[in-house]
Amino acid sequence: NAGVMQNPRHLVRRRGQEARLRCSPMKGHSHVYWYRQLPEEGLKFMVYLQKENIIDESGMPKERFSAEFPKEGPSILRIQQVVRGDSAAYFCASSPSNPTYYGYTFGSGTRLTVV
Amino acid sequence: AQTVTQSQPEMSVQEAETVTLSCTYDTSESDYYLFWYKQPPSRQMILVIRQEAYKQQNATENRFSVNFQKAAKSFSLKISDSQLGDAAMYFCAYRESNYQLIWGAGTKLIIKP
Numbered sequence: 001n002a003g004v005m006q007n008p009r010h011l012v013r014r015r016g017q018e019a020r021l022r023c024s025p026m027k028g029h030s031h032v033y034w035y036r037q038l039p040e041e042g043l044k045f046m047v048y049l050q051k052e053n054i055i056d057e058s059g060m061p062k063e064r065f066s067a068e069f070p071k072e073g074p075s076i077l078r079i080q081q082v083v084r085g086d087s088a089a090y091f092c093a094s095s096p097s098n099p100t101y102y103g104y105t106f107g108s109g110t111r112l113t114v115v
Numbered sequence: 116a117q118t119v120t121q122s123q124p125e126m127s128v129q130e131a132e133t134v135t136l137s138c139t140y141d142t143s144e145s146d147y148y149l150f151w152y153k154q155p156p157s158r159q160m161i162l163v164i165r166q167e168a169y170k171q172q173n174a175t176e177n178r179f180s181v182n183f184q185k186a187a188k189s190f191s192l193k194i195s196d197s198q199l200g201d202a203a204m205y206f207c208a209y210r211e212s213n214y215q216l217i218w219g220a221g222t223k224l225i226i227k228p
Contacts, residue, residue: 035216040221043218095214106159106160
């Protein structure tokens with residue numbers, strides 16, 4: 001039973017390029033959450049999605065960032081025209097339902113480096 | 116706004132000894148959940164232990180236990196018989212009835228052999 005799969009594990013982008021981060025939730029999980037971890041900090045909530053629906057994107061920057069969770073395939077976090085400040089670890093978590101007592105299952109994250 | 120504070124950026128402990136990591140939080144809610152997560156160098160975020168605020172009994176998972184003081188808004192993690200594999204960043208997190216986790220800045224735990 002594979003856990004939450006995130007790829008790529010490491011991603012290097014030049015300023016101005018686009019970054020696409022993928023997250024496949026655990027089998028049977030239909031809720032996906034994206035968090036960002038800046039160096040020396042805890043995680044910060046970005047967006048919560050269910051299949052084909054964005055439930056809460058209050059933590060996501062209004063510009064350049066978007067997320068989707070299509071009916072088929074992984075959830076995608078897209079960052080357009082990346083800047084140095086976007087360098088961070090991006091974590092995806094999934095749960096079978098909301099709210100859940102059991103916490104979330106996290107992926108191993110994607111470390112984005114903008115050069 | 117809810118906040119979570121971990122006042123110890125780094126802690127070290129001798130192997131087989133006991134160590135306590137501190138966490139305080141600020142909330143006006145009475146019903147919520149608290150979590151400790153471990154993040155080893157692999158970066159995987161692993162759930163260590165969880166506590167429901169309405170439960171007075173402190174949660175325990177093998178060598179890991181918490182001291183939950185609701186009135187003081189304190190949620191410390193005690194690791195007994197520390198092992199080399201316990202070396203990691205430890206994060207305290209808070210959640211209300213919704214889905215957002217509010218995280219502390221983390222404590223780096225070093226185990227001395």
